[in-house]
Amino acid sequence: MELKDKRILLTGASGGIGQAIARRLDQQGAKLWLVGRNLHKLQLLLDDLVGDHTIIITDLNSQEGREKVISSCEQQGLDLFINAVGVMDFQFYEQQDSRVIEQILSTNLVSPMLLCQRLIPILQSQPEAAIVNIGSTFGSIGHPGFTAYCASKFGLRGFTEALQRELADTRIKVSYLAPRATQTELNSDAVRSLNAALGNNTDTPDQVARELMVILSSNQQQRYMGWPEKFFVRLNGLFPGIVHSALVKKLTIVRQYAEKSSHEG
Numbered sequence: 001m002e003l004k005d006k007r008i009l010l011t012g013a014s015g016g017i018g019q020a021i022a023r024r025l026d027q028q029g030a031k032l033w034l035v036g037r038n039l040h041k042l043q044l045l046l047d048d049l050v051g052d053h054t055i056i057i058t059d060l061n062s063q064e065g066r067e068k069v070i071s072s073c074e075q076q077g078l079d080l081f082i083n084a085v086g087v088m089d090f091q092f093y094e095q096q097d098s099r100v101i102e103q104i105l106s107t108n109l110v111s112p113m114l115l116c117q118r119l120i121p122i123l124q125s126q127p128e129a130a131i132v133n134i135g136s137t138f139g140s141i142g143h144p145g146f147t148a149y150c151a152s153k154f155g156l157r158g159f160t161e162a163l164q165r166e167l168a169d170t171r172i173k174v175s176y177l178a179p180r181a182t183q184t185e186l187n188s189d190a191v192r193s194l195n196a197a198l199g200n201n202t203d204t205p206d207q208v209a210r211e212l213m214v215i216l217s218s219n220q221q222q223r224y225m226g227w228p229e230k231f232f233v234r235l236n237g238l239f240p241g242i243v244h245s246a247l248v249k250k251l252t253i254v255r256q257y258a259e260k261s262s263h264e265g
């Protein structure tokens with residue numbers, strides 16, 4: 001898709017990955033609606049961008065908040081929706097607060113689904129349109145300590161795959177980008193320490209933004225980031241028992257950092 005003058009809705013725009021995506025899209029001459037709750041972060045981002053963009057401050061977990069976004073898109077038209085919103089909590093599931101579980105599922109899955117449903121008719125009226133959901137390696141591999149987050153991202157991947165097929169005979173292309181661990185504030189100190197202890201590689205937000213640009217310029221429906229993570233995604237699909245054994249061996253370390261995480265919280 002040629003991005004110049006395209007009208008793009010970017011949720012999670014104040015986040016680490018969202019900001020990197022906004023900078024890349026700005027360089028391409030797109031017109032952005034930058035959605036988040038943190039006005040200060042969005043204002044700083046806007047000051048750094050060249051193009052004429054709009055900030056929308058809203059909580060996407062409320063219907064009112066989503067309506068605010070939808071009405072802007074209805075008025076101005078929309079070519080592309082990039083869903084880069086997300087929350088994460090690192091805890092063993094039995095210890096996790098039920099309100100946090102609801103918040104993770106609402107933010108990462110239910111709210112993006114409800115927003116997408118209302119945006120589809122607006123996107124349909126364009127000659128060329130796209131939806132991109134930012135998932136995660138944890139949308140394909142169930143990882144201890146991230147049970148609710150994994151559930152939300154598995155759900156987002158399933159939603160994206162079904163929608164891709166449902167919209168296959170329309171002008172809307174639907175894609176899924178799955179980053180591995182990325183250096184943003186989404187990861188608490190405990191998660192960063194866990195990644196270091198497990199020897200997990202991390203990417204910069206701009207590496208994720210670059211992968212997104214590859215998706216937008218190709219016909220790829222899904223893209224997984226990082227080696228060996230993308231290999232483990234495949235392996236888990238074909239032989240989940242092997243990945244299960246590997247992760248169970250790391251359980252003691254994961255538990256140790258999850259306990260640290262519950263003390264942080």
Ligand SMILES: NC(=O)c1ccc[n+]([C@@H]2O[C@H](COP(=O)([O-])OP(=O)(O)OC[C@H]3O[C@@H](n4cnc5c(N)ncnc54)[C@H](OP(=O)(O)O)[C@@H]3O)[C@@H](O)[C@H]2O)c1
Nearest residue numbers: 012014015016017036037038059060085086181182184186
């Ligand atoms: N970082 C990683 O390791 C990693 C790895 C794989 C996948 N991902 C995925 O990549 C996406 C972006 O993550 P990130 O690393 O950039 O996280 P981040 O820096 O924590 O940013 C999260 C974004 O989500 C927004 N948000 C959260 N709850 C919201 C709500 N109720 N209403 C509106 N906006 C809300 C935040 O807005 P405010 O700050 O303005 O509230 C922020 O813009 C997420 O889907 C995440 O799951 C991240």
